[in-house]
Amino acid sequence: MSPVKRRVRWASLTTPQRAALVVAAAVQLGLAVAAWADLAKRDPREISGSRTIWAAVIAVNFIGPIAYFRWARRTPEEAR
DSSP states (O other): OOOOOOOOOGGGSOHHHHHHHHHHHHHHHHHHHHHHHHHHHSOGGGBSSOHHHHHHHHTSTTHHHHHIIIIIBOOHHHHO
């Protein structure tokens, strides 16, 4: 018999749980906005791969923006 999963409601969260959730969401959103802004301003030669694919990857939780900052960006010297 499989256990029944219950949805957790905002009202049932404690204040520290709510605060942690808001902070995590703000960090995730901040990382994504910073990554998309960087992607938009960079010269295409300074990006490894497709802009479209990286834009989609950035939308994947914390992992996407971190992957973009780690692997997608090239320095102007590398782009030459």
